[in-house]
Amino acid sequence: MAVQILMPALSPTMEEGTLAKWLVKEGDAVKSGQILAEIETDKATMEFEAVDEGVVGKLLIAEGTAGVKVNTPIAVLLEDGEDASSAASQPSSAAPPPTPAKSEAKASDERPVAAPAPAAAPVSGGVRVFASPLARRIAAEKGLDLTSVKGSGPHGRIVRADVEGAKPVAAAPVAAVAAAAPAPAAAAAAKPAASMPTGMAAETVLKMYADRQFEEIPLDGMRRTIAARLTEAKQTIPHFYLRREVRLDALMAFRETLNKQLEGRGVKLSVNDFIIKACAMALQAVPNANAVWAGDRMLRLKPSDVAVAVAVEGGLFTPVLRDADKKSLSALSAEMKDLAVRAKTKKLAPQEYQGGSFAISNLGMMGIENFDAVINPPHGSILAVGAGIKKPVVLADGTIGVATVMSMTLSVDHRVIDGALGAEFLKAIIEGLENPVAMLA
Incomplete structure (x- = not known):
């Protein structure tokens, strides 16, 4: 019997994707574990x-x-021995037809509709079972309870080989199964579908600009995700903002000295590398600020996992530097460069851009003096970093001098971090940057 290959969920938040490239063609023989496509x-x-x-x-x-x-x-x-006519006789899916990547459709021709929720894995005895369609068919023919079979496929999925040699076991009483697994309709009714305001309707906006020239830009998956997450962040996270300035003269001199010493190793430290290290150390110095919001509770993290915003075409990534407090400046610099390069080509694995408790957004390199960043849920805070600018300052002896000053704004989730705690955390970051030698300890 022919088996349908389904569009996979390659990350916890994935609802749809683009079939970028087929790596097989019709008539090719494939084995378990062989790469079929790029998604x-x-x-x-x-x-x-x-x-x-x-x-x-x-x-x-x-x-x-x-x-x-x-x-x-x-x-x-x-399967072996089947011909292409078996493929033609497969029942069609109820899923809506996909949209071509370069659609010319006008927004006024259709209204946005909610994406259907991904189909859940089969349930047996109240336990979700992940198995291939062929493995499920063989199990049904043999009377196997899939919950008793250990999967050897990707992520523990049950495949053909796992069920062919398995022996049937006594099935659980039907009444017990029914009691353990609530009806899908009842479960759906118990949890109302989430909705997100999208602002003015497309038809309304199109009418406003009907007499003006414009190019309609369809949203890709990244832009849709950014729009959804930032709308969620500003609607549900009670932001407050703490602002301070940091003097960079000691750091700039120290950086110049280190770069001369590292020149032979091909390493060149940036100011951003010092900022990452200072924030990682501050998360350890103020552990109560190293936390995320988890719906009805907080999670306080032990490691310093620092996310850093990286601009890419059409959006941004926030790759995460794990255990950043334990890594040297040169190691952080090399890892950040690698993550940034792979982010720009969309080659990061989900575990490389998910997680962390805190993020850094640095627009100083683009000449922005100061700004407020939006918290990336479930993080507890994000640091917005401006440009280092030479300014007149009052020196320790009371005279007027010139110093390189950088503005920093800490956006804080008030559910996770209160004002005094946020101020203590920002102070720890400033102290690290103004005493950079301590970063080598």
Whole structure:
């Protein structure tokens, strides 16, 4: 029997993706674990592996197709001895047709609709079971309870080989299964669908500019995600802002000395590397600020996992430097450069841009003197870093002098961090930057 290959969920938040490239063609024999395609999510381009063995009978989605919903059939895999007619006879999916990547459709032709929730894994005895379609069919034929089978596929998924040698076990009483697994309709009714205000309707805006020339730009996955998350952040997170200035003269002199010493190793430290290190050390010095909001509780982290905003075409990434307090300045510099390069080509794995408790957004290199950054949920705070500018200052002896001064604004989630705690955290960051030698300790 032919098996449908479905659009995978390659990250916890993925609802749709772009089928960037097929790495197999119709008629190719594939094995479990073989790379079938490259899938673009909202943040990265990832490889998709085959779970079952067989022959590619039909590719249902063309390369470059965007907006393919999770669990939409994208190809048909045939068993040995089957022909392509089996692929043609496969039932069509109820999922809506995907949108071409370069759609010419006008916004006024259609209203936005909510994306359907990804289909859940099969439930057996109240336990979610992840198994390939072929493995489920074989299990049904043999009377196997899939909860008793250990999967050997990716992420523990049950595949054909796991069920072919397994022996049937006594099934759980039907009444017990029914009691453990609530009806899908009841579960859906218990949790109302979330909605997000989108501002003025597309039709209203189009009418406003009907007599003006414009180019309509469709939203890609990254821009949709940014819009959704930032709307969520400003609507649900009670932001407050703490502002301070830091004198950089000691840091600039220390950086110049270190770079001369590291010149032979091909390492050149940036001011941003010192900022990352100072923030990582401050999270350890003020551990109560190293926290995230988790819906109905807070999570206080032990390591200093610092996210850093990186601008890419069409949006931004926030790759995370894990255990940043334990790494040397040169190691942080090398890791940050690598993450930034791969972010710009969308080659980061989800675990490289998810997590952390705190983020840094540095627009100083673009000449911005100061700004307020929006917290990236579930983080407890984010630091906005401005440009270092020479300014007149009052020196320690009371005279007027010139110093390089940088403005910093800490945006804080008041549910996680109170004013005094936020001030203590920002003070620790400033002290680290104004005493950079301590970063080598």
